Structures are given as structure tokens and as C-alpha cells.
Amino acid sequence: METTNVLIVGVGGQGIILASEILADAAMQAGMDCKKSEVHGMSQRGGVVTSHVRFGKEVFSPLIPRGSAHVILAYEPAEALRWCHQLREGGTIVVNTQRLIPPIAMTKEYDYPMDAIEQIRDRGVDVIVADVADICQELGNPRLGSTVLLGALSTKLLIPDAVWLNVIKKRVPRGTEELNIKAFQRGKEICVEAKA
Amino acid sequence: MKRLLSGNEAVAQGAMEAGVRLAAAYPGTPSTEILETLSKFPGAYAQWSPNEKVAFEVGIGASMAGARALVCMKHVGVNVAADPLMTFSYTGVNGGFVVVSADDPEMHSSQNEQDNRHYARFAKIPLFEPSNSQEAKDFLLEAYQVSEAFDTPVMLRLTTRISHSKTIVECGEWRQPEVKGFKKDISKYVMMPIYAIQRHRFVEERLERLREYAETTPSNRIEMRSKAVGIVTSSISYQYVRDVLPDVSVLKLGMSWPLPLEKIRQFSDSVNRLLVVEELDPFLETELKSAGIDCLGKQYVSLEGELNPERLQTAMVDAKILPEMTFVGPPFADVLPRPPVLCAGCPHRTVFYALQKLKANVLGYIGCYTLAALPPLEALHSCICMGASIGTAIGVDLVGGSKDPVVAVIGDSTFLHSGLTGVMDAVYNKSNVTIIILDNRATAMTGGQNHPGTGWTLMGEPTHQADIPAIVRALGVEHVVALDAVDFEKAMATIKDAISKPGPSVLITSEPCRLFPKKRRGEPYQIDLEICNGCAVCLKIGCPALFASEQTTPKGLRKAEIDAAECAGCDLCAQLCPVDAISVMMTEEVE
Numbered sequence: 001m002e003t004t005n006v007l008i009v010g011v012g013g014q015g016i017i018l019a020s021e022i023l024a025d026a027a028m029q030a031g032m033d034c035k036k037s038e039v040h041g042m043s044q045r046g047g048v049v050t051s052h053v054r055f056g057k058e059v060f061s062p063l064i065p066r067g068s069a070h071v072i073l074a075y076e077p078a079e080a081l082r083w084c085h086q087l088r089e090g091g092t093i094v095v096n097t098q099r100l101i102p103p104i105a106m107t108k109e110y111d112y113p114m115d116a117i118e119q120i121r122d123r124g125v126d127v128i129v130a131d132v133a134d135i136c137q138e139l140g141n142p143r144l145g146s147t148v149l150l151g152a153l154s155t156k157l158l159i160p161d162a163v164w165l166n167v168i169k170k171r172v173p174r175g176t177e178e179l180n181i182k183a184f185q186r187g188k189e190i191c192v193e194a195k196a
Numbered sequence: 197m198k199r200l201l202s203g204n205e206a207v208a209q210g211a212m213e214a215g216v217r218l219a220a221a222y223p224g225t226p227s228t229e230i231l232e233t234l235s236k237f238p239g240a241y242a243q244w245s246p247n248e249k250v251a252f253e254v255g256i257g258a259s260m261a262g263a264r265a266l267v268c269m270k271h272v273g274v275n276v277a278a279d280p281l282m283t284f285s286y287t288g289v290n291g292g293f294v295v296v297s298a299d300d301p302e303m304h305s306s307q308n309e310q311d312n313r314h315y316a317r318f319a320k321i322p323l324f325e326p327s328n329s330q331e332a333k334d335f336l337l338e339a340y341q342v343s344e345a346f347d348t349p350v351m352l353r354l355t356t357r358i359s360h361s362k363t364i365v366e367c368g369e370w371r372q373p374e375v376k377g378f379k380k381d382i383s384k385y386v387m388m389p390i391y392a393i394q395r396h397r398f399v400e401e402r403l404e405r406l407r408e409y410a411e412t413t414p415s416n417r418i419e420m421r422s423k424a425v426g427i428v429t430s431s432i433s434y435q436y437v438r439d440v441l442p443d444v445s446v447l448k449l450g451m452s453w454p455l456p457l458e459k460i461r462q463f464s465d466s467v468n469r470l471l472v473v474e475e476l477d478p479f480l481e482t483e484l485k486s487a488g489i490d491c492l493g494k495q496y497v498s499l500e501g502e503l504n505p506e507r508l509q510t511a512m513v514d515a516k517i518l519p520e521m522t523f524v525g526p527p528f529a530d531v532l533p534r535p536p537v538l539c540a541g542c543p544h545r546t547v548f549y550a551l552q553k554l555k556a557n558v559l560g561y562i563g564c565y566t567l568a569a570l571p572p573l574e575a576l577h578s579c580i581c582m583g584a585s586i587g588t589a590i591g592v593d594l595v596g597g598s599k600d601p602v603v604a605v606i607g608d609s610t611f612l613h614s615g616l617t618g619v620m621d622a623v624y625n626k627s628n629v630t631i632i633i634l635d636n637r638a639t640a641m642t643g644g645q646n647h648p649g650t651g652w653t654l655m656g657e658p659t660h661q662a663d664i665p666a667i668v669r670a671l672g673v674e675h676v677v678a679l680d681a682v683d684f685e686k687a688m689a690t691i692k693d694a695i696s697k698p699g700p701s702v703l704i705t706s707e708p709c710r711l712f713p714k715k716r717r718g719e720p721y722q723i724d725l726e727i728c729n730g731c732a733v734c735l736k737i738g739c740p741a742l743f744a745s746e747q748t749t750p751k752g753l754r755k756a757e758i759d760a761a762e763c764a765g766c767d768l769c770a771q772l773c774p775v776d777a778i779s780v781m782m783t784e785e786v787e
Contacts, residue, residue, distance in 0.1 A: 064505075065506060105532060
């Protein structure tokens with residue numbers, strides 16, 4: 001069994017670490033070897049955050065080799081653009097459309113890439129667009145974004161739904177289990193809709 | 197039971213399985229989570245010490261008393277603890293003693309990327325280097341056996357990638373052995389010349405016995421595959437070798453000091469070409485070469501930064517072990533960076549903006565404040581090591597090297613770590629420096645750990661709270677003044693006054709951290725775009741809640757806006773706005 005590589009990217013404070021914990025836990029519960037790696041420290045203060053999750057029969061490096069991610073889960077469009085070269089041929093990138101424009105975008109040197117998603121599409125990459133904020137508003141809780149994105153991700157991976165749901169129930173704040181399961185299902189629908 | 201653990205969590209689990217009775221540390225990325233995890237295990241005892249040297253000495257005492265002891269620090273922390281380390285190697289242990297050195301190749305969160313394997317060789321103590329979390333735990337257990345069997349402290353070296361990656365670990369039973377007790381043994385523990393001479397001989401003999409052990413431990417193993425290329429490697433590099441070069445033969449060193457030279461020679465003889473793959477310095481390569489074993493390493497693998505699969509691939513193409521390869525899709529080179537900034541509402545911002553306005557030369561060191569060196573503040577001008585701000589400021593001042601005011605900044609945790617002696621020096625040697633203690637009552641950069649100034653221990657017990665102003669006065673500083681980190685004008689006046697005073701002065705802030713121990717937010721502010729004249733003063737304080745609006749003034753200047761979700765309600769921008777366009781956001785009125 002080939003090792004599956006998932007790269008989760010975004011900005012410090014978006015909940016990327018927890019999402020990658022849930023994915024890694026689910027892979028382990030599904031009986032696979034699993035490794036996950038990210039960098040803490042200064043990146044927590046609004047910096048770029050990436051988390052590498054790899055699973056399969058036997059995983060060696062905790063970092064995904066260059067250009068070999070099966071799926072990239074991007075919490076932010078500019079971060080999707082920054083990392084999309086890590087995708088392997090035939091891979092999929094799931095992009096949350098909500099932009100986080102850093103203060104540095106005010107300076108003359110830098111501009112925020114408003115057309116990030118179009119730029120990625122122009123490369124011929126398979127892009128799934130997720131309007132996570134809309135779904136969260138619909139479900140009435142702004143903190144469900146990660147679960148929605150994990151739902152979308154799940155359609156691209158060979159981890160049984162029952163395992164996902166177990167891990168999510170275990171990891172989310174008590175009392176929000178049902179809501180998170182709903183968010184996960186809504187995330188799955190994004191990918192179904194994208195296909196249709 | 198199988199669990200997914202980070203290297204740091206695995207060390208904590210290993211400490212429980214090894215029966216460690218005491219663990220001491222000073223927080224430092226990437227080592228911090230070891231003690232945070234351990235302190236939550238029932239029956240464990242772990243403590244934050246004021247600095248790494250004290251932590252190390254507390255560990256030595258526990259070992260002398262016959263308990264297994266663990267001390268943890270980041271790589272540069274070992275510099276602080278190097279004094280006891282070098283001589284503890286001579287005395288040896290009673291209870292097993294392991295020092296964890298968590299190195300930071302690539303400097304993800306550090307000021308240098310020194311390779312602490314040199315410390316093991318320097319101190320003549322055994323070194324273990326795990327390549328995943330399972331090994332972090334297993335090697336810790338082996339390290340305690342080696343420590344007690346060979347009468348030596350042992351170093352377990354992690355790197356950021358090992359400390360912070362999670363991999364699957366088979367967890368075992370915890371145990372809690374009796375403490376053997378302190379026994380007087382003057383010739384072993386009193387390192388005065390007459391005894392130290394004997395112990396030095398012991399150290400050299402011990403190293404020879406350890407070398408024999410290294411030849412036989414299963415932690416050093418040969419994996420024979422193709423004979424064309426053999427690779428000697430250790431730590432995380434092993435995992436990259438397995439991914440990038442699945443067919444080569446590997447000698448994996450789990451115990452990498454002292455080296456099993458016979459085993460390496462045997463491996464070298466069984467392959468056509470020998471390479472060394474290691475991060476940072478040519479530690480193994482130099483030893484192999486000086487033992488007459490023909491090999492190459494740093495010719496291909498850089499000694500700068502962290503290794504990763506891509507860098508190893510490139511190196512192996514250079515070495516003609518892999519064919520030329522092209523990567524699909526180059527990166528988009530010009531995506532804007534996201535430099536980390538001081539948090540919204542951070543009380544340090546007021547002080548650093550004032551220092552910028554006063555054109556002060558600000559001597560600093562590593563901590564949250566280091567971020568004040570970045571644009572737009574650019575109000576911190578040196579960072580060497582923990583506590584260095586005060587000493588360096590004294591030096592600049594004493595040679596008359598600055599026409600502008602000379603100011604040292606230091607945090608509360610660092611003041612207690614290594615700031616006291618600097619203040620003492622300023623008083624003793626009659627320096628004119630202004631020292632600002634930014635007391636936010638947290639070791640904030642590493643995640644808000646407690647320290648002697650917070651009044652709480654790592655175990656969550658209330659304790660004496662170090663009185664920083666009283667300490668400073670006791671050191672002989674006469675001008676000790678509270679510094680308001682909320683009101684900008686007041687802060688400016690206080691700093692100006694202190695600068696004008698002869699002799700050293702110490703200003704102390706008291707605004708707590710915005711993140712620790714609890715996230716603290718006020719009502720968010722908003723900018724009236726009708727009033728905003730686009731002067732952009734508010735954008736010069738480097739607050740992540742402020743951004744340039746799509747709207748422009750008739751002159752074409754971009755107006756400013758506040759992200760209400762990000763704004764912590766500190767009001768610094770409102771204080772600075774020359775046209776009073778910024779005010780508290782009106783919350784919806786309840787009917």
C-alpha cells in the first residue's frame with residue numbers, strides 16, 4: 001500500500017493543528033501507520049502554518065516529499081497558492097474561500113493575490129472550492145470550519161466514515177458532537193456537488 | 197497500548213516507564229511540551245526552574261540522592277547549563293540522569309542552529325539520537341540503564357522535527373522505584389584537584405567501555421540492501437534516507453557517541469561507496485575520517501538548515517546516486533509573506549512604539565519582543581541570547597557608543613532567568629542605561645508557562661511570587677518606576693524622564709499578556725471612514741487588526757480599517773489617531 005500524503009496549510013490560529021490531529025488519529029484508528037508534523041513557535045503569531053500528515057503500511061519521513069501530496073487542504077486562498085506546487089499530478093486541492101489578508105499587504109512591496117484560486121486553476125489543477133463561512137453561518141456556529149473542511153477531505157481518502165465520526169466525536173468540545181457531524185456531512189456534500 | 201505521540205510526549209511517557217522521580221527544565225522551543233506533558237501524569241513531579249543551569253543542578257541533586265532525574269532544555273539552554281554538565285561528567289551519578297537537548301535545525305524558533313552532539317563529545321558522555329517517537333521513548337529507557345551501569349550522565353538529543361512530529365508509540369507500564377538516598381562519598385562528588393584527577397581517569401576509561409557497549413547495542417544496527425552504496429546516518433536523517441533511497445544499505449546509529457568504529461568499519465568494508473547523511477555539522481563524518489574510514493557527506497548534504505526529503509534528493513542527485521529529476525510545477529515565487537507580529541492588544545507594542553519615537557538604541561534578546569525588530573516597528577536592535585540585553589546595553593553605554601538613548605528591554609521570565617546579574621553590573625559599574633522590564637507575568641513566547649514571578653508552580657500549586665521591583669531595589673537601583681503600557685503619552689514621559697536621570701534606572705510594566713494565562717479581549721474599535729484622512733499613523737504600530745481599506749481619500753491615500761474579530765480593544769491606535777477617527781464599536785442597543 002502506497003503512503004498517502006495530505007498537506008494542510010493556512011495561518012496560525014485557524015485550527016490547522018487540531019484538524020491534522022483528527023486526520024492522523026483517524027488514520028491510526030483505521031489500522032495504518034501514521035506520522036504527522038508541523039512547526040510550532042514563532043509561526044503561531046499569525047504566520048504561515050503547514051501540517052504534513054502521512055499514512056499507509058509503513059511511513060518513514062514525517063515530511064511529505066516535494067510534489068507528492070495527494071490532497072492539499074487549504075484554509076485560505078493565498079496559502080493554497082503558496083503551497084499548490086506540493087501537489088502530485090492528479091492530486092486535489094480543497095480551498096476555503098475566506099481570505100485572511102495580512103497587514104503586510106498594505107505596504108507597497110506586497111499585494112494580496114485576489115485571484116489566487118484562478119491562478120491555481122490555470123495550472124490545470126483539480127480545485128474544490130469550499131465556502132466554509134457560508135456553511136458555518138447556515139449551521140449557526142463560526143467554529144465548525146475545520147470539520148467542514150475535514151468532511152470535504154474525507155471524500156478523497158480511504159478512511160471509513162465510521163472511523164471519522166468516532167474520532168470527531170472524541171475530539172470536539174462536549175455538546176457540539178451532533179453539530180460537528182452535521183458540519184462533516186455538509187463538507188462531504190461540497191465534493192459531491194463539485195463532481196455533479 | 198498504541199498511541200500517536202509527539203517526540204516530546206514520548207519522552208514524558210518514557211520518563212514514567214523509567215521511574216523518573218524528578219524532572220526540571222526552563223521552557224524553550226522545541227523542548228517545552230516534555231515537562232508540560234509529564235506534569236499532568238498522576239504521580240509525576242516536574243518543575244520549571246528559573247534557568248537551565250539551576251534545572252540541571254536540581255537534577256544532579258536528585259541523582260546524587262539516588263533518584264532517576266530528567267532535565268530538558270533547548271539547544272542554547274545547554275550553553276547555560278554547560279558549567280555543571282562538564283563537571284557532572286566527572287562525578288557521575290547515583291540515580292540515572294538524562295539531559296534532553298532539543299536542537300533546532302533551520303532555527304524555526306531560535307537564534308542559532310548549534311549542533312549539540314558536540315556537547316556529548318566535549319563532556320565525554322554517551323549520546324542517543326532517536327529518529328521517531330517510539331525511539332525517543334525506547335532510547336530514554338536505554339539511556340537510564342546506561343547512565344546507572346556506566347556511572348555517567350547521558351544526553352538524549354532531539355531536534356524540532358523529532359520533538360514535534362507525532363508517530364505511533366507502543367506504551368508500557370509506569371513504575372516508581374524507591375529513592376536510594378544520599379550517601380556521603382567525598383572522592384566521587386567533591387571535585388577538588390586531588391579527587392578530580394582520579395575522576396578524569398575514570399571518565400577516559402568509561403569512554404572506552406562505552407565504546408564497547410556502542411558496538412553491541414541493538415540501537416546501532418546495520419540494514420543490508422544493495423551493496424553499491426552504504427549510508428551512515430542517525431536521527432531524523434534516517435527516515436529521509438529510507439524514503440529517498442529505499443534500496444541502499446544503512447548503518448543507523450541510535451547511540452552516536454562514543455561511536456562503534458569497528459561496526460562502522462565492517463559496514464564500510466561491505467559496501468562499494470560510503471556516505472554520511474547527517475543534519476548540521478559533519479559530526480559523524482569528521483570522526484569517521486579521523487578513524488581512517490573513507491567517506492563523503494558534507495560535500496553533498498548542506499551543513500546549514502534542516503534536512504528534508506527534497507534537500508536529500510537534490511544532494512543525492514549531486515552525488516550521482518539518484519538520476520536528474522524534475523519536480524512538477526514550480527512554486528509561485530511571489531506569494532506575499534506573513535511575518536509573525538506582536539499580537540493584537542499586546543502591551544509591548546506601546547513601549548516599542550515609544551522607543552521608536554524616541555530613536556532609542558534598544559538592546560534586546562530572544563522572546564516575543566524580538567518581533568518588534570520587524571517592520572513597521574523596527575524598534576529592537578540586538579538579539580544574542582537570554583538576558584543579554586542588559587549587559588550589551590552597559591557595554592554600548594560605557595564606551596560612549598551612542599548619541600541616542602541606550603535602552604535594554606527584558607521580560608519578567610528572562611529577568612528572573614538571567615537578568616539580575618546584569619542589573620547588578622549596571623549599578624556596580626555606574627552605567628547610565630535605562631532598563632525596561634516588560635512584566636506580563638508569563639513566559640509568553642513558549643506558550644505562557646509559569647515562572648517564579650507568576651506565583652504558580654508547574655504542578656499548579658500557588659507559591660511565593662517573586663517581587664521584581666523589590667529585587668531591583670535590593671540590587672541597588674534607586675530610580676525604579678512603574679511604566680504605564682496602556683497610555684502612550686504617559687509611557688513616553690516616563691521613559692524620557694528615566695533616560696535623563698544619571699545612573700541606571702529600571703522601568704517596570706505590569707500589563708498582563710493578552711494570551712496567557714487567559715485570552716483577554718476588550719470591546720473592539722472601529723474607524724470612521726468619513727473622518728479618516730489616510731495619514732496611516734495607525735498602520736505604523738504593526739497591529740494585526742489594522743488593515744488598509746479599499747476606500748481612498750480624494751488625494752488617493754488609502755484609508756485604514758479595523759478587523760473587529762481580531763481587535764483586542766487596547767485603544768493604542770485610537771490614542772495615536774490625529775483626527776479622532778477611531779472609537780469603540782457601538783454594540784447593538786438592547787431595546
